[in-house]
Amino acid sequence: MTISKSLTVNGKKVSVRVDDPDMPLLYVLRDNLTLHGPRFGCGLSQCGACTVHVDGAAVRSCVTPLSSITDKQKVVTLEGLGTPQKPHPVQRAFIEEQAVQCGYCINGMIMESVAFLAKNKKPTEAQIKEALGNNLCRCGTHSRIVKAVKRASSYT
Amino acid sequence: MNFHVSRRQILKGGGALIVSFAIGKTFNDALAQDALKVGKPLALTEVDSFLSIDKQGKVTVFSGKVDLGTGISTALPQMVAEELDVPLAAIKFIQGDTDLTPDQGVSSGSLGIQNGGVQLRQAAATARNALLDEAAKYLGEPRDSLSVDNGVIKSKLGKRVSYGQLIGDKSFNLKLDPKKPIRTKDPKDFKLVGKSAMRVDIPGKVTGQFTYMQDVRVPGMLHGRVIRPPAFGAKLESVDESSIKSIPGVTVVREKDFLGVVADTEWNAIRAANQLKASWSKSETLPDPAKLWDHVRSTKIAKDEVTSNTGDVVAALKGDGKKLSATYDFAINLHGSIGPSCAIAEFKDSKLTSWSASQATHNLRKQLAQMFVIPVEDVRCIYHEGAGCYGRNGHEDAAGDAAVLAKAVGKPVRVQWSRADEHGWEPMGPPTLIDLRANIDAGGNITAWDSEFFIPQGMPGSTPLVAQDLAELPSTFVMAPGNIVRNSAIPYKIPNVRTVCHRLESTPFRPSWIRAPGRMQNTYANECFLDELAAEAQIDPLEFRLKYLNDNRGIELLDRLAKLAKWEKRASPKGDRSGSLLKGRGISYTKYELDRTYVGAVAEVEVDRSTGKIRVPRFYIVHDCGQIINPDGVKNQIDGNVIQTVSRTLIEEVKFDRAMSTSLDWASYPILTFPDIPEIIIELIDRPDEKPWGAGEPTTAIVPSAISNAVFDATGIRLRSVPYTPDKLKMALQSM
Numbered sequence: 001m002t003i004s005k006s007l008t009v010n011g012k013k014v015s016v017r018v019d020d021p022d023m024p025l026l027y028v029l030r031d032n033l034t035l036h037g038p039r040f041g042c043g044l045s046q047c048g049a050c051t052v053h054v055d056g057a058a059v060r061s062c063v064t065p066l067s068s069i070t071d072k073q074k075v076v077t078l079e080g081l082g083t084p085q086k087p088h089p090v091q092r093a094f095i096e097e098q099a100v101q102c103g104y105c106i107n108g109m110i111m112e113s114v115a116f117l118a119k120n121k122k123p124t125e126a127q128i129k130e131a132l133g134n135n136l137c138r139c140g141t142h143s144r145i146v147k148a149v150k151r152a153s154s155y156t
Numbered sequence: 157m158n159f160h161v162s163r164r165q166i167l168k169g170g171g172a173l174i175v176s177f178a179i180g181k182t183f184n185d186a187l188a189q190d191a192l193k194v195g196k197p198l199a200l201t202e203v204d205s206f207l208s209i210d211k212q213g214k215v216t217v218f219s220g221k222v223d224l225g226t227g228i229s230t231a232l233p234q235m236v237a238e239e240l241d242v243p244l245a246a247i248k249f250i251q252g253d254t255d256l257t258p259d260q261g262v263s264s265g266s267l268g269i270q271n272g273g274v275q276l277r278q279a280a281a282t283a284r285n286a287l288l289d290e291a292a293k294y295l296g297e298p299r300d301s302l303s304v305d306n307g308v309i310k311s312k313l314g315k316r317v318s319y320g321q322l323i324g325d326k327s328f329n330l331k332l333d334p335k336k337p338i339r340t341k342d343p344k345d346f347k348l349v350g351k352s353a354m355r356v357d358i359p360g361k362v363t364g365q366f367t368y369m370q371d372v373r374v375p376g377m378l379h380g381r382v383i384r385p386p387a388f389g390a391k392l393e394s395v396d397e398s399s400i401k402s403i404p405g406v407t408v409v410r411e412k413d414f415l416g417v418v419a420d421t422e423w424n425a426i427r428a429a430n431q432l433k434a435s436w437s438k439s440e441t442l443p444d445p446a447k448l449w450d451h452v453r454s455t456k457i458a459k460d461e462v463t464s465n466t467g468d469v470v471a472a473l474k475g476d477g478k479k480l481s482a483t484y485d486f487a488i489n490l491h492g493s494i495g496p497s498c499a500i501a502e503f504k505d506s507k508l509t510s511w512s513a514s515q516a517t518h519n520l521r522k523q524l525a526q527m528f529v530i531p532v533e534d535v536r537c538i539y540h541e542g543a544g545c546y547g548r549n550g551h552e553d554a555a556g557d558a559a560v561l562a563k564a565v566g567k568p569v570r571v572q573w574s575r576a577d578e579h580g581w582e583p584m585g586p587p588t589l590i591d592l593r594a595n596i597d598a599g600g601n602i603t604a605w606d607s608e609f610f611i612p613q614g615m616p617g618s619t620p621l622v623a624q625d626l627a628e629l630p631s632t633f634v635m636a637p638g639n640i641v642r643n644s645a646i647p648y649k650i651p652n653v654r655t656v657c658h659r660l661e662s663t664p665f666r667p668s669w670i671r672a673p674g675r676m677q678n679t680y681a682n683e684c685f686l687d688e689l690a691a692e693a694q695i696d697p698l699e700f701r702l703k704y705l706n707d708n709r710g711i712e713l714l715d716r717l718a719k720l721a722k723w724e725k726r727a728s729p730k731g732d733r734s735g736s737l738l739k740g741r742g743i744s745y746t747k748y749e750l751d752r753t754y755v756g757a758v759a760e761v762e763v764d765r766s767t768g769k770i771r772v773p774r775f776y777i778v779h780d781c782g783q784i785i786n787p788d789g790v791k792n793q794i795d796g797n798v799i800q801t802v803s804r805t806l807i808e809e810v811k812f813d814r815a816m817s818t819s820l821d822w823a824s825y826p827i828l829t830f831p832d833i834p835e836i837i838i839e840l841i842d843r844p845d846e847k848p849w850g851a852g853e854p855t856t857a858i859v860p861s862a863i864s865n866a867v868f869d870a871t872g873i874r875l876r877s878v879p880y881t882p883d884k885l886k887m888a889l890q891s892m
Contacts, residue, residue: 018421018423019403019404019421019423019424020423020424020427023423024423027421027422027423030371030422031421031422031423034373035364036364036365036366036367036368036371037363037364039368039370039495040370040495040496040572041494041495041496041575042496042575042821042822043426043574043575044575044821044822044823046575046821046822046823047494047822049494049495077364078362078363078364079363079364079365081363082363083363083365084359084360084363084365087359087362087363091362091363094358094362095354095358095359095362098354098355098358098788098792100355100357100358100361100362101225101226101227101544101792101793101796102224102225102494102495102541102542102543102544103225103357103358103361103362103366104225104368104493104494104495104542104543104544105494106361106362107364110362126831128830129830129831129833130830130831132830133829133830133831134829135829135830136494136822136827136829137494138492138493138494138543138544138546138800138827139225139544139796139800140795140796140797140798140799140800140803140833141792141795141796141799142795142799142830142833143795143799143833143835143836144792144795145830146830
């Protein structure tokens with residue numbers, strides 16, 4: 001049975017229609033709202049590629065049922081942080097450090113880092129590595145990612 | 157030269173894509189690919205195959221080599237922009253479309269720049285040369301008075317004409333003759349090549365504006381999922397479609413042992429795939445995992461390939477001296493892309509269009525044509541970048557799956573593999589077993605080197621698609637793990653050498669090329685065994701290598717590596733091996749495929765005596781790939797080579813039972829994470845006057861041996877079985 005559901009995504013109220021209220025948030029964002037930021041990586045909460053913010057907290061959208069999200073909660077995706085013309089400071093730092101190879105994991109790296117930096121504004125390298133410890137990258141961009149997060153922390 | 161008005165036609169219908177962005181709209185060039193003109197030349201002998209320039213002077217590069225996340229969509233345009241004297245921003249890059257880009261071979265083997273870029277550079281130089289001739293006529297000025305700046309040709313008297321005015325939207329009609337290459341720009345005049353241009357794709361990738369294959373959507377598209385057998389070789393006995401009747405709009409597709417579902421929405425396809433009840437026959441085709449290496453050793457040999465044979469090894473092994481022998485093995489490995497494979501297919505008017513992240517669209521095109529018994533001309537394969545693949549992973553297989561489903565339902569179908577599909581069904585890096593023997597005389601000289609590699613048969617090319625196999629569709633492609641005999645021969649001058657590859661008739665899993673295929677495993681054994689000989693001779697391992705090198709670039713590289721790593725000259729292992737944390741350093745070197753990129757590494761390791769865990773805090777790399785196009789791009793690739801291969805060396809191994817892989821997610825096939833990554837210190841040797849060689853793979857080849865040699869230095873224990881898991885080392889430490 002198709003149901004209608006209201007959400008607040010990247011500052012906009014949106015309404016989506018789904019067959020299953022427990023469909024993971026990831027598919028709402030990617031398929032219903034055609035966003036590209038959150039990525040499907042494992043569907044098991046193991047890799048972090050699907051990370052989004054719900055009220056500022058980094059959440060793995062691949063295992064977050066739509067039914068658990070209310071329209072009062074603010075869902076923010078990579079697109080909601082900034083654009084190529086006006087990047088968020090963390091996005092800017094990733095560009096400046098050229099901290100991307102294929103970039104498939106980078107959504108998770110940035111979303112996780114933004115949430116982390118909100119709590120720890122001047123982290124050490126070891127703290128950054130620990131904060132990203134559950135985010136997987138296969139290209140081996142880790143060193144640059146750590147540098148980018150460190151750089152972003154110096155902007156404020 | 158005659159510039160002709162183009163007869164290219166606008167492609168209508170078929171391939172049109174929807175460019176849809178709900179929040180944050182940015183037009184993406186890559187998605188507009190289908191709106192481009194088709195019918196253009198594709199032959200490697202035509203400038204028009206590679207380049208076109210429009211009236212505004214915008215240059216379109218048509219590249220058969222594709223960017224797999226390595227940055228060549230920046231580096232290749234840098235080469236073209238340099239040759240044409242246009243800004244990098246004037247280049248539009250089209251890649252891997254069988255209707256638009258020439259077949260420059262598979263995007264593999266660290267050949268994107270070395271082969272693909274060099275071809276593009278020739279096309280650009282030929283175009284520039286002709287444009288200058290044309291400008292001389294147009295301006296009525298002597299040719300040698302002309303110069304080019306930003307795509308505008310100027311004479312000394314100040315007359316000017318732009319590329320766009322001369323050629324705008326017309327064909328060059330110029331031939332390329334690989335036997336008579338045209339002179340390209342003098343490296344001393346380079347403005348773009350050799351500079352770290354910022355990658356063009358990164359701003360889009362960090363803001364969610366980039367369109368990966370997984371983001372592509374076509375009109376009327378449905379979502380498909382595959383349901384794989386629970387065991388290799390299992391037969392599909394029955395399917396209970398009533399098990400998914402609660403999910404709306406699902407079609408079950410069954411072709412022999414190929415089973416899939418197609419639904420209106422992705423989530424319904426996922427739910428249907430998870431809930432569909434099917435019964436399969438029992439099948440146990442894999443060897444006993446505890447006896448994997450016995451299995452490999454006893455597999456029938458299809459043929460022997462002698463990759464080097466100098467002097468008389470048999471006699472030299474019998475001669476005076478100390479005889480050493482060792483056996484090394486390297487586990488079955490996954491590519492392990494972070495984004496599982498994805499593809500879309502559409503049959504329309506009996507023609508097939510396939511969108512995928514294939515690194516070999518021209519090969520895939522032939523495979524799909526063969527599979528559906530249709531002419532090659534009726535198949536178009538279009539590349540979109542997926543997650544990094546590091547070799548032939550599941551991208552092509554997903555394309556096969558999508559095509560089977562699309563044909564069955566008569567609509568375009570997108571197939572997204574699950575994590576378990578990717579881990580379980582991607583073709584894998586085959587298990588590799590290597591025996592080595594050597595003789596060292598009283599003076600510490602190697603008099604004989606003899607090695608045997610037990611590796612699967614097959615030549616580089618294409619791997620059969622899973623769907624071809626399961627649906628029993630036509631296929632003549634045989635298993636092809638890549639050019640895995642490479643680097644079985646060694647880059648050292650030793651009087652008696654024999655290296656033989658026993659090409660095995662079969663291997664437990666569908667084999668494929670993974671980053672530095674064969675070169676990684678072969679170099680691992682060679683460079684470790686060489687270290688064993690150095691230790692036996694009680695000679696510093698760096699000095700030992702220099703003793704057998706007669707190649708100046710290699711010698712310079714090792715000298716620079718010694719300085720970079722502050723190499724302490726002494727034999728391994730270290731004298732003092734007490735304490736709970738054992739530290740050591742190891743060296744490794746190779747000349748990739750013995751005819752290109754030179755690379756050397758020093759690894760520093762720390763071994764926890766109580767747990768057996770190895771940490772690699774630091775890696776030093778010196779890298780000579782000849783002429784560097786983009787130094788930052790090379791460094792990015794070296795980082796990736798080191799980190800990915802530290803992961804392979806310490807952790808990775810496909811586990812299995814008699815039926816199937818049991819490494820079906822990141823918990824059962826873990827990879828290296830942030831807390832364990834090494835610091836990587838890189839020195840690039842740039843040689844602008846030399847040929848440009850690749851950097852995507854070579855460093856991978858020397859990482860496992862550098863770690864192994866460092867562990868020996870720290871502990872006195874020689875590990876010969878990758879991965880170096882804590883339990884293996886702990887056991888060895890306890891038995892000391």
